[in-house]
Amino acid sequence: MFEKLAPTPEDPIIKLIGLYKNDPRSNKIDVGIGVFKDNNGNTPIMESVRLAETRIHDAQTTKAYVGLAGDENFNQTMIDLIFGDHNGKERIRAVQTPGGCGALRLLSDMLFRAASDRTIWVSDPTWGNHYPVFRQAGFKVDSYPYLNRETKTVNEDEMLSKISQLGTNDIVLLHGCCHNPTGAELSEEAWDEVGNLAAKNGFFPYVDLAYQGFGNSLSQDAYGVRTLMEKVESMVVAASCSKNFGLYRERVGCALMVGKTSEEVDLARSNILTAARSSYSMPPDHGAAVVNLIMNSPDLKSTWETELTAMRNRILSLRKQASDVLREKTDSEKWDFIEHHRGMFSLLVLNQEQTDALMHEHAVYAVAGGRINIAGLRNDEQLNAFADALVAVTS
Numbered sequence: 001m002f003e004k005l006a007p008t009p010e011d012p013i014i015k016l017i018g019l020y021k022n023d024p025r026s027n028k029i030d031v032g033i034g035v036f037k038d039n040n041g042n043t044p045i046m047e048s049v050r051l052a053e054t055r056i057h058d059a060q061t062t063k064a065y066v067g068l069a070g071d072e073n074f075n076q077t078m079i080d081l082i083f084g085d086h087n088g089k090e091r092i093r094a095v096q097t098p099g100g101c102g103a104l105r106l107l108s109d110m111l112f113r114a115a116s117d118r119t120i121w122v123s124d125p126t127w128g129n130h131y132p133v134f135r136q137a138g139f140k141v142d143s144y145p146y147l148n149r150e151t152k153t154v155n156e157d158e159m160l161s162k163i164s165q166l167g168t169n170d171i172v173l174l175h176g177c178c179h180n181p182t183g184a185e186l187s188e189e190a191w192d193e194v195g196n197l198a199a200k201n202g203f204f205p206y207v208d209l210a211y212q213g214f215g216n217s218l219s220q221d222a223y224g225v226r227t228l229m230e231k232v233e234s235m236v237v238a239a240s241c242s243k244n245f246g247l248y249r250e251r252v253g254c255a256l257m258v259g260k261t262s263e264e265v266d267l268a269r270s271n272i273l274t275a276a277r278s279s280y281s282m283p284p285d286h287g288a289a290v291v292n293l294i295m296n297s298p299d300l301k302s303t304w305e306t307e308l309t310a311m312r313n314r315i316l317s318l319r320k321q322a323s324d325v326l327r328e329k330t331d332s333e334k335w336d337f338i339e340h341h342r343g344m345f346s347l348l349v350l351n352q353e354q355t356d357a358l359m360h361e362h363a364v365y366a367v368a369g370g371r372i373n374i375a376g377l378r379n380d381e382q383l384n385a386f387a388d389a390l391v392a393v394t395s
């Protein structure tokens with residue numbers, strides 16, 4: 001039965017997990033997969049999550065299915081978290097999904113049913129898994145310029161110039177905040193312009209929002225998605241709670257759709273539910289129940305916000321420390337961009353030889369292209385060792 005299958009390459013990010021785990025060197029440093037770590041190298045269960053889990057455990061009386069769309073209270077909570085106090089909520093629908101990737105998959109299936117002849121445009125570079133997810137749905141995928149590889153900032157002029165040529169045959173994938181893999185953020189002015197172009201030329205915005213709260217603040221990180229919603233008739237958002245609630249393995253996400261009218265968006269929702277039924281059927285409940293309880297219990301919500309702020313501050317402080325140390329070691333400002341990036345990632349723009357040398361000679365595990373997860377640097381010792389390794393492979 002299986003002998004005719006062609007072997008498939010392993011996802012490079014997933015592959016790194018195994019390579020790191022099997023490396024016996026005690027000085028190894030994991031700046032690979034995008035998982036937040038504290039200064040002991042642990043990915044902690046947030047206190048707000050633990051408290052919510054205890055309350056759910058004590059109160060739960062059944063494990064019966066919740067339904068194809070998941071818990072509607074959770075869905076409403078996600079609409080509020082992402083879109084804030086904006087008008088027009090009657091044009092929004094949300095469906096609980098297994099993780100942000102589940103949302104990307106369902107939305108892509110639904111969009112392909114709606115408009116199979118469109119091209120999805122992704123940033124160059126983008127998260128490696130965007131291509132397989134969109135292609136699996138059937139879409140043609142192409143890219144627009146994003147990173148200036150010299151300055152490590154967004155090349156907004158080039159990006160906007162390319163996007164201004166797109167129209168009603170196109171879908172444009174945007175990272176809501178904390179761009180993966182680069183860490184380089186769009187300015188608010190650029191978001192405004194993307195919204196204006198979408199409204200004028202008719203391309204369809206598709207936002208991947210996986211790190212809300214990890215960049216600047218919960219509301220600032222939603223600037224892009226809220227701006228687009230004000231300007232365009234319809235759009236979709238794939239949201240994840242893996243990072244901002246630390247619920248990675250529980251698989252909590254949400255597919256959000258904005259339509260021109262409530263009737264139109266109901267059509268999108270029903271097609272999403274059909275796509276869910278024919279793949280995994282009902283979403284897992286536990287993680288979404290935790291998020292819902294936290295967001296609707298004032299004491300838990302306040303604890304969560306404090307914890308999220310602490311995670312963000314650790315990332316920001318590591319960014320500053322890494323820039324400072326590298327400035328000192330190289331007597332140059334060439335790595336200062338690390339401080340200005342947002343979220344867990346920075347793309348250092350390294351070639352294969354350099355990332356291989358980081359791994360083989362210095363036990364530093366970074367994703368291809370030199371994507372680092374800054375939160376993987378445990379303490380000053382690791383930060384120093386990482387900086388030394390980086391200087392060694394780039395000089």
Ligand code: LMR
Pocket residue numbers: 013032033034035127129180
């Ligand atoms: C990452 O980019 O490291 C995360 O989004 C985790 C993943 O599944 O790739």
